[in-house]
Amino acid sequence: MKAAKKTAIRLTLLASLISSTSVMAADQVTFQLDWLPGGDKAPVYVGIQQGFFADEDLEVKIASGRGSTDALTKMATGQSDIGSSDIGALMAAKAQADVPVVAVFPYFTQAPHAFFVLKSSGIKSIKDLKGKKVATSPFTSSNAFLPLVLKQNGLSESDIKLVKSDPGALAPMMITGSTDTIIAWVTNTALYDAQAKGAGKELIEMPWSNSGLSLYSSSVLASERFLEERPDVAKRFIKAFAKSIEFTYANPDQAGIDLHKMVPEVDASIVSAQIKSIYSLVYNDVTTKDGFGNFTDERIQKTWEYVAEANGLKMDAIDPKTAVNSSFKPE
Structure with missing residues (x-):
């Protein structure tokens, strides 16, 4: 035992x-x-x-x-x-x-890079950004490709008014009208869409991959x-x-x-x-x-x-x- x-x-x-x-x-x-x-x-x-x-x-x-x-x-x-x-x-x-x-x-x-606009802005293509205010984060890799995607669509950096802001402030800036469009990855679409709908507005996504950047x-x-x-x-x-x-x-x-x-x-x-x-x-x-x-x-x-x-x-x-x-x- x-x-x-x-x-x-x-x-x-x-x-x-x-x-x-x-x-x-x-x-x-x-x-x-x-x-x-x-x-x-x-x-x-x-x-x-x-x-x-x-x-x-x-x-x-x-x-x-x-x-x-x-x-x-x-x-x-x-x-x-x-x-x-x-x-x-x-x-x-x-x-x-x-x-x-x-x-x-x-x-x-x-590429995940994109412009985001509100439907009410009347912006339907990248060409429509001429003279518009564009907000972006200082950290995003999208910034390096911005001149290229603008060039592919007949624009230059001098055709837009570029401002940089904290990533978390981008969507609120667009929704409140502080900027005409924002630059971000399409990974943010669901979040931005929810924020826009919460303010009674409709979001439009313009992926750069659809505009020549592949x-x-x-x-x-x-x-x-x-x-x-x-x-x-x-x-x-x-x-x-x-x-x-x-x-x-x-x-x-x-x-x-x-x-x-x-x-x-x-x-x-x-x-x-x-x-x-x-x-x-x-x-x-x-x-x-x-x-x-x-x-x-x-x-x-x-x-x-x-x-x-x-x-x-x-x-x-x-x-x-x-x-x-x-x-x-x-x-």
């Missing part, structure tokens, strides 16, 4: 040791956001809540960010391992300095050091993240709930609406042609040409393919 009891105790201790070792074995990864939590950031929260990262023996910590440049800096300096940022911002940075960060997986295969945008980027020192962890993370993207856009309501569980101040229904409104940034004619999760040399080159022109950079400043490393994507 005593021997049986001792054996049971030993087995319990062994099971406990195995369990604790398993928990300790999970690889730690710091994921860098480039902006505030919202529908477009949902996949990383979904990956945690749905257990996709845990299935790959990963424990993911999410770090807040304040724009593409901030996210790039934190990955380049080793504060974060992998994260989301605009591949255009990465290319521009690499053209000017040796930034040890590369894109490893495409997320938005179309390129890769938000992507999964990673520190080169992280990729070199922990390649297996990187592969497992990207595999889980790809699964998280697919789940998010197939189940937007659940994705909203998952994000809300981790960030209670963000409304689940708004997140769900945002995800539905940006579906075409993730799944579109580009992904139909090239496949989900695939960068192509042709589109990378075209993206660089847009970035170089928008930022006044020489076309031969970099080989844009060096900004990408696709060897870690799921097979």
Whole structure:
């Protein structure tokens, strides 16, 4: 009886040791956001809540960010391992300095930049912005492409009155008539639409991708050091993240709930609406042609040409393919 009891105790201790070792074995990864939590950031929260990262023996910590440049800096300096940022911002940075960060997986295969106006403004196209007041955030990567999209539509920066304001003030400025139009990502459409309707007004979205600007945008980027020192962890993370993207856009309501569980101040229904409104940034004619999760040399080159022109950079400043490393994507 005593021997049986001792054996049971030993087995319990062994099971406990195995369990604790398993928990300790999970690889730690710091994921860098480039902006505030919202529908477009949902996949990383979904990956945690749905257990996709845990299935790959990963424990993911999410770090807040304040724009593409901030996210790039934190990955380049080793504060974060992998994260989301605009591949255009990465290319521009690499053209000017040796930034040890590369894109490893495409997320938005179309540009999210847009003008937003009220229907009552009478503005129906980008050409109608001549002489109008345009408000934007000082942090958005959209600003770099503004001169280019204006040029593609027969305008120049001197044709508009550009003002910069805090991101949270943009929609109220438009709704109250302090500005004729605002610049933001289409990821904000659901939120802005709700704010406009609350004031008894109707919102119109004018995506730049419909006006000549077609390129890769938000992507999964990673520190080169992280990729070199922990390649297996990187592969497992990207595999889980790809699964998280697919789940998010197939189940937007659940994705909203998952994000809300981790960030209670963000409304689940708004997140769900945002995800539905940006579906075409993730799944579109580009992904139909090239496949989900695939960068192509042709589109990378075209993206660089847009970035170089928008930022006044020489076309031969970099080989844009060096900004990408696709060897870690799921097979």
